[in-house]
Amino acid sequence: MATSHVWKFFRIGGLDQVAIESGADLVALKDLDQKLWVALSCPVKGLELDEKTLALIDTDKDGRIRVPELLAAIDWAALHLEDLGVLLRRKDALPLAAFKASTPEGKSALIAAKRILSNFGQPEATEITLAQASDTARIFSSTPFNGDGVITPDSTTDEALKLLVADIVGTIGGTTDRSGASGIDESRVATFYADLTAFAAWSEKGASADVLALGADTSAALTAIQAVRTKVDDYFSRTRLAAYDARALAALNRSETEYLALAAQDLSITTQEVAGFPLARIAADQPLPLLAAVNPAWAAALVTLHATAVTPVFGSAKTSLTEADWTALKAKVAAFEAWAGSKGGGSVEKLGLERVKALLAADQKAALLALIAQDKALDPEFVAITSVEKLLRFSRDFRALLNNFVNFFEFFSPDHYANFQAGTLYLDTRSTEFCIKVAAPSPLAAMSKAFIAYVDCKRAGEAPIKVAACFTNGDSDYLFVGRNGVFYDRQGRDWDASITSIADNPISIRQAFLSPYKKFVRMIEEQVAKRAAAADAESNAKLATAAETAANADKKAAGPKPEPKKMDIGTVAAMGVAVGAIGGALGAIATGLAKLTFWQLPLVFIGLIAVISGPSMLIAWLKLRQRNIGPILEANGWAINGRVKINIPFGTKLTERAVLPNGSKRDLNDPYSDKEAIRRQKLIWTLIVVAILAASVIRWDEQKNGHYFWQPAPKPVVVVAPITPVVEA
Incomplete structure (x- = not known):
């Protein structure tokens, strides 16, 4: 897109990135091609x-x-x-x-x-x-007003309104004002006055004679009836069924087996074991006794029923109820029960009916709404x-x-962390700053070509977090699942860190160079271990055979000892051929090396190393060139537009290896070092150097004299001039 603004770009991370240094850059940012973001x-x-x-x-x-x-x-x-x-x-x-x-x-x-x-x-x-x-x-x-549409008791100097606001907060509940105090808004005012009206109407209806059939005792009677209603209804249902068919009596009353189970326990008069039994013994059309021969678990409730409900309706002499009596008793409180269940404006009940009527008579709703409107302004x-x-x-x-x-x-700045960098992980004598909080490992992140260790971090009093830590320096020999380290977040807090999974990719050229030799050493170790295990198994088998032979010596008949097995002549021939081939190969190598000049020998070793390490180094180099942070961030919800690369120098900065501080004094005398092994290594290297020097001197001498010193000097060749025949005239 054409623009008159002159942009400044800097090359970093293998990418041209725009510099934003002034307000003019910000204003012109909308004209910058988004492909450059x-x-x-x-x-x-x-x-x-x-x-x-x-x-x-x-x-x-x-x-x-x-x-x-x-x-x-x-x-x-x-x-x-x-x-x-x-x-x-x-x-x-x-x-x-x-x-x-x-x-x-x-x-x-x-x-x-x-x-x-x-x-x-x-x-x-x-x-x-x-x-x-x-x-x-x-x-x-x-200030009493702050524009949020919420008023508090301090929003007015009118004492009546102050008290009214406090009443609304105390009944309906308040909402937090911008000042931090609890106050009310329009919706709460509307709800409060609607509840006042509903509660007043409900209270007035409850004062009628139809509702208060038993006068002031109606509420207590209803409570007593509700306490036993289910059990009394159950009792009369059972008596009707018994009247229908006498064969049902045994089942309607509890069986003797259930009473025997109870008798084996320590019973109390209020025991809950009998609470599920009928209120009284079931018989056809049998009235319900109230004061005697009743289920002990319900005796107190039936006494209360008699005192607060039966006595006001039928008199105290009434000590049992027929089903018709029970139906009439429920009808007496039905209107009160329906009224109590339809209570309106229950939130303001705590104010009392007199306060409710006074608030309705004062009608200060408009004054409250005016204060709220003033605040909203x-x-x-x-x-x-x-x-x-x-x-x-x-x-x-x-x-x-x-x-x-x-x-x-x-x-890329040495002075700042990126906002997606969560902290620093210390592990395996290295620290890596390229750590990103993630929800879980992602296959997309592996496309970054970076070595990623997913680490679970835990800290007392904090929710666990998972971090994707990218190692961009050193090697991966000792980076494996289960290794522990310490993660420091951006606030400097330390977390226990443990590797849970790995996305494996090359870390450095150095690692790739040494990789073939390490694999070769591991193969030798594995083969030696296999041979040792096989030899150990063979030895154990021989010992077992010998032990079995010794234990059963008396059971075997004496006889001639078997002749020892002779080595097959073919095996001897094969071994000779193999040794000869190996010797021939070594001789050919030695002869080839001997024909080289001394300065060509190092080139041979360099070429040999290149053949061995070159492929792995080439593969690592190709992958390291492709290493970028885009897939890692995109796996975490970003949309990365540019290919932000992590080259080798920058990777060295992101992951730092342990280095002794400047000016440190180092004592190399290790009291626990294997001195014998060190002497053997020095001897071997000395022999190698001497052999190389000797080969170089011998080759130089051969080139100078025309033969090796152990060969006889060649005889000088005498050149005889050809005889010219004489031709007679």
Whole structure:
């Protein structure tokens, strides 16, 4: 896209990345081709950046920040600030002169900033901080109205209204005001007065004679009836069934077996074991006794029923109930029960009926709504205060976001961590700074061609986290599942770390160079171990055979000893051929080497090393050239646009090996070193060097004299001139 703005790019990580150094760069960012952006989206959560700042940019609240949202944030800030360059300072403070007073948005934000400073007792200050702008409780603590549509008892000087607001909070419940106090809003006022009206109407209906059939005793009678209703209904159902068929009596009453089981226990009069038994013995159309011959578990409840319900209706002489009596008794309290179940406005019942009637008569609902409307009128001022906080958050965090989104400057900077770097892992005498919080291992991350160790981190009092740690220096010989280390997060807190899985890729050229030799040594070790195991098994078998022979010597008949098995002549011939072939090969190698000049011998060894290590080094080099961080971040929710590579020098910085401090003194005299092995190594290397020197001298002597010193000198060749025949004339 054509643009008059002159951009500056820097080459880092194998990628041309745009530099954002001024407010003009921010304004022109919308014209920069998005193909030149390193990232096109990033997650809100999981980054080492204030989530509240990121949430302010994430306008659609989808948990991701995209390019349009970032550009919209810049446009919004341009309406409030004179120079967008202040957003690149990484400071949590703004001078008042930075606000753009020429726009309505900037002017409102400037007024709000001055009011905040005034509330903090600093009306003459020329700079405002994020801590001041974000302390809304203190900002609005000195004013009765704050624009949130919530009023508190302190929002008015009218004592009656103060008490009314307190009553609403105490019954309906309150909502938190911007000042931090508990208050009420329109919905709570409406609910409160609706409950007042409903409770008053319900209370008036409950005073009628139809509802209070037993007068003041109606409530107690209902409670007593409800306590035994299920068991009494069960009793009369059983008596009706017994009247229908006498054969059912044995089943309707509990069996003797159940009573025998109870008799074996320590019984108490209130035992729950008999609570499920009928209230009394079942007989056809048998009335229910109330005071005698009843189930002990229900005796007290039936006495209460008799006193509070039966006596007011039938008199105290009534000590049993027929089913008709029971039906009539329930009918007496049915109206009261229906009324009690239809209670309205129960939330205000605690105020008492007199207070409810007084509040309805005073009718101060309109006064409350007027106070709420007065408070709401200040909402634009609060929006301006919110804008001030947002600008201050941008001033502190916006550059860090840009340098991890438009470019990846902070990832490559020696002075800053990228916002996706979670901390540093120490393990296997190395530390790696390229650690990213992840939910789980991802196949996509392995496409980065980096060696990734997935590490579970635990710390007392904290939820466990999983980290993907990339090792970009050293080797992987001692990096395996189960190894433990220590992870330090960005706050410097230490976590116990353990490797749980690995995405294996080459770490360095050095590792690739040594890899064939290490594999060869491992193969030798494995073969030696197999041979040793086989020899041990063979030895054990022979010992077992010998022991068995000795134990059964008396059972075997004496006889001639078997002749020892003779070696097969073919085997001897084969061994001779093999030895000859090996000797011939070694002789051919020695002869070939002997024909070389002394300066050619090192080239032979270098070529041999290249043949052995070259393929693995080439493969590692190709993979290391492709190593980049894109797939790792994309597995964690990013959309990476550029190929941000991790070359060998940068990988050495990300993963550092243990190095002694400068000026350290080192004592190489190890008291526990294997001195005999060291002497053997020195002797072997000395012999190798002497052999090479001797071969070089012998070869030089052969070239000089024309024969090796152990060969006889060749006889000089006499050249005889040919005889010219004489031709006679």
